[in-house]
Amino acid sequence: MPQIILIVDLPDRLSNFNPDNVAALVRQGTGFRCTGQWADQRSEGAELITVERRRQVDEEGYTAAHDAVHNRCEMLHAAQSYLELGEFLAFTGRDDAERFYLGRPPRADVWPWSLEYWKPDYSSPIRNLVKAGALIAAEIDRLVAAT
Numbered sequence: 155m156p157q158i159i160l161i162v163d164l165p166d167r168l169s170n171f172n173p174d175n176v177a178a179l180v181r182q183g184t185g186f187r188c189t190g191q192w193a194d195q196r197s198e199g200a201e202l203i204t205v206e207r208r209r210q211v212d213e214e215g216y217t218a219a220h221d222a223v224h225n226r227c228e229m230l231h232a233a234q235s236y237l238e239l240g241e242f243l244a245f246t247g248r249d250d251a252e253r254f255y256l257g258r259p260p261r262a263d264v265w266p267w268s269l270e271y272w273k274p275d276y277s278s279p280i281r282n283l284v285k286a287g288a289l290i291a292a293e294i295d296r297l298v299a300a301t
Contacts, residue, residue: 202280203287210288221296228266229296233289235259239274240282252276 210216221229238260243251251274259265259272275281 199284199287202284203291206284206288207291210292216292218295218299221292222299224266224296225300226266227293229289229293231261231264231266232271233286233293235261235265235272236274236282236286236289239276240279240286242279243276243282244279249277 239251239255242248242254242260248254258269259274265272274285
């Protein structure tokens, strides 16, 4: 699979930044290079999300073709559940989240799939936020591919 490396030279002010233009260039296979203030920046969070997304594809089989059928915001709803659990753990510091939520997603009304796919880490806000980020990344990829 060809690898597209997106590197964007972001201006100090983002007033003229248009994500649709970036998405169009990505679809064309145009490469970018990060320069300026962002060239040396490293984001542990972004790296963790990338690793999780790769795991979802490689180990779970959640490829772009698989994700394409989830066109009713399912991945965003799942991300919301992981995000809310991560927020709960980070904000409260409680160690009884599984009991508190009865083993269900915080917002069971928006969880898009059967409970067998709900795989939280009740002890780590970071792990749940990483899962949410990977699901958001998958949804962005799906939207970019669909346009």
